Amino acid sequence: MTLSGNVQEGTWSVNVQTEEADDGGYRATVHVQHSSPEGDFEHTFRHARKFSTEREAVLEGLREGMCWIGLKMTRTIKHVT
Incomplete structure (x- = not known):
């Protein structure tokens, strides 16, 4: 089973989707978005850790995504085009 999660408020959102790791456990892919003037x-990035359950991964x-938004x-970080 693949779990996903979403948190959003105003101009930002964090989406996470899990996937089973080839060597056991689960990994999370994180997508963050923020709109501003x-x-x-x-x-989008993959979380560095592997987790034993999908719940932990989500x-x-x-x-982690909310830390990026912060x-x-x-x-502290900015988007360069």
Whole structure:
């Protein structure tokens, strides 16, 4: 089974989807989006850790994505075109 999760508020969203790892466990792919007057920001990445359950993978993926959003909104990171 593949689990997914989504968190959004106002101009940002975090989407996570799990997949079974070839060597056991689960991995999470995280997609973050943030719209602002300076332009739209999108970033997709795979969480660095492997998890024993899909639930853990989704929750940690959402946390990691929200950290990215926090960094983007505080202008710690910025999108360069």
